[in-house]
Amino acid sequence: MAIILSTALLGCIYVHPLTRILYLDHYYYTYAPKLKSISSLSLKPPRNSVRAASIMSYDKELATAKKACSLAARLCQKVQRALLQSDVQSKSDKSPVTVADYGSQAVVSFILEKELPSRSFSLVAEEDSGDLRKEESQETLQRITKLVNETLASDGTENVSLLSDEDVLTAIDSGKSEGGSFGQHWVLDPIDGTKGFLRGDQYAIALGLLDEGKVVLGVLACPNLPLQTSAGHVQHNVQDKVGCLFFAQVGTGTYMQSLDGSQPTKVDVSSTENAEDASFFESFEAAHSLHDLTSMIAKKLSIKAPPVRIDSQAKYGALSRGDGTIYMRFPHRGYREKIWDHAAGCIVVTEAGGVVSDAAGNPLDFSRGRYLDLDTGIIVTNQKLMPTLLKAVQESLKEKASSL
Numbered sequence: 001m002a003i004i005l006s007t008a009l010l011g012c013i014y015v016h017p018l019t020r021i022l023y024l025d026h027y028y029y030t031y032a033p034k035l036k037s038i039s040s041l042s043l044k045p046p047r048n049s050v051r052a053a054s055i056m057s058y059d060k061e062l063a064t065a066k067k068a069c070s071l072a073a074r075l076c077q078k079v080q081r082a083l084l085q086s087d088v089q090s091k092s093d094k095s096p097v098t099v100a101d102y103g104s105q106a107v108v109s110f111i112l113e114k115e116l117p118s119r120s121f122s123l124v125a126e127e128d129s130g131d132l133r134k135e136e137s138q139e140t141l142q143r144i145t146k147l148v149n150e151t152l153a154s155d156g157t158e159n160v161s162l163l164s165d166e167d168v169l170t171a172i173d174s175g176k177s178e179g180g181s182f183g184q185h186w187v188l189d190p191i192d193g194t195k196g197f198l199r200g201d202q203y204a205i206a207l208g209l210l211d212e213g214k215v216v217l218g219v220l221a222c223p224n225l226p227l228q229t230s231a232g233h234v235q236h237n238v239q240d241k242v243g244c245l246f247f248a249q250v251g252t253g254t255y256m257q258s259l260d261g262s263q264p265t266k267v268d269v270s271s272t273e274n275a276e277d278a279s280f281f282e283s284f285e286a287a288h289s290l291h292d293l294t295s296m297i298a299k300k301l302s303i304k305a306p307p308v309r310i311d312s313q314a315k316y317g318a319l320s321r322g323d324g325t326i327y328m329r330f331p332h333r334g335y336r337e338k339i340w341d342h343a344a345g346c347i348v349v350t351e352a353g354g355v356v357s358d359a360a361g362n363p364l365d366f367s368r369g370r371y372l373d374l375d376t377g378i379i380v381t382n383q384k385l386m387p388t389l390l391k392a393v394q395e396s397l398k399e400k401a402s403s404l
């Protein structure tokens with residue numbers, strides 16, 4: 001491509017005091033007059049690139065995954081609304097997120113299994129029903145079953161007979177699969193960003209499909225993410241519509257629509273190639289990612305904008321439509337990343353033209369079971385900027401290690 005249009009973003013950011021949703025203020029575009037010299041460091045090619053494999057169609061799976069995530073999002077929104085209206089005491093209680101987590105997993109699992117009948121249905125998901133089967137959880141279980149039935153009925157398109165408590169437990173337990181490199185496995189985080197959910201901030205329902213160890217489709221429902229962050233948009237306020245559904249299928253690009261069903265539009269990652277014009281996402285929770293390390297990397301890259309801290313894989317969604325250019329995640333030593341925290345986000349970004357790698361430049365490997373075996377951290381950006389980012393990350397990691 002001869003001409004590169006670069007997007008520089010993000011002047012300042014604020015969190016609305018009532019909704020605690022993060023808004024991007026001051027959104028502007030600039031033109032990058034020249035290419036930044038690309039570092040000699042280059043990304044290692046994926047071990048078995050899905051793009052290189054023969055492209056299969058997963059249209060039916062994608063349509064079902066979108067439906068399942070949209071319904072699960074409806075269930076979560078209902079619980080979060082009740083949570084935000086409740087008093088302070090019940091806000092410190094973790095039970096709302098428990099109800100929504102289990103309920104969301106039951107809805108997604110039930111819909112996938114019912115609408116895509118297969119002898120080898122496999123779901124790798126975060127929750128299992130162990131605690132819910134205990135005597136003291138009976139009341140919670142009944143609440144979940146009621147919510148699941150109300151949610152399925154709200155779809156209105158078919159006759160679903162009421163699920164029993166046992167049906168709900170069975171649907172939840174379908175998520176016990178170990179995944180792996182053979183066959184197809186659904187990968188679900190029923191509420192990613194539980195901390196954000198409890199605060200009333202960002203969270204996502206994240207669903208991916210692995211085929212022979214590769215992510216072939218992904219859906220991210222982000223109920224609190226503003227729909228509009230387009231060029232020239234100066235300010236968001238509480239009246240702005242929220243609720244985004246991102247989806248991607250291998251080889252066909254990434255699309256976004258509103259959770260209430262607008263026409264999908266194709267999205268692309270930012271084309272910013274000057275690091276200093278980039279903005280970056282990271283976890284809201286300092287316990288989930290080393291903010292001091294990202295600040296060191298940002299300084300090395302001369303990034304001027306402050307970090308955009310939001311919960312969940314909504315970061316991948318926002319990056320896929322160019323709201324920001326970089327996402328960095330460096331968990332504290334010893335933390336093992338789970339596949340459901342990245343599968344859907346990863347394909348949503350790569351199909352929008354981005355790159356996701358570990359801190360050594362390797363693509364993420366989803367074929368090894370429930371965990372990702374990673375080297376230090378996860379970095380995400382567009383293809384042009386990745387070598388520069390990778391170099392800064394590796395230099396910063398070395399400096400950090402030598403200062404210990």
Ligand SMILES: Nc1ncnc2c1ncn2[C@@H]1O[C@H](COP(=O)(O)O)[C@@H](OP(=O)(O)O)[C@H]1O
Pocket residue numbers: 189191192193194195282283284285287288289310311312313331332335338341
């Ligand atoms: N100590 C830790 N380091 C890194 N990630 C962690 C962590 N503890 C929990 N997480 C993961 O971080 C996810 C949230 O990511 P983010 O920080 O981007 O919002 C959590 O997903 P859940 O909320 O689904 O449990 C959880 O899987």
Ligand SMILES: [Mg+2]
Pocket residue numbers: 189191192193340341
């Ligand atoms: Mg998660």
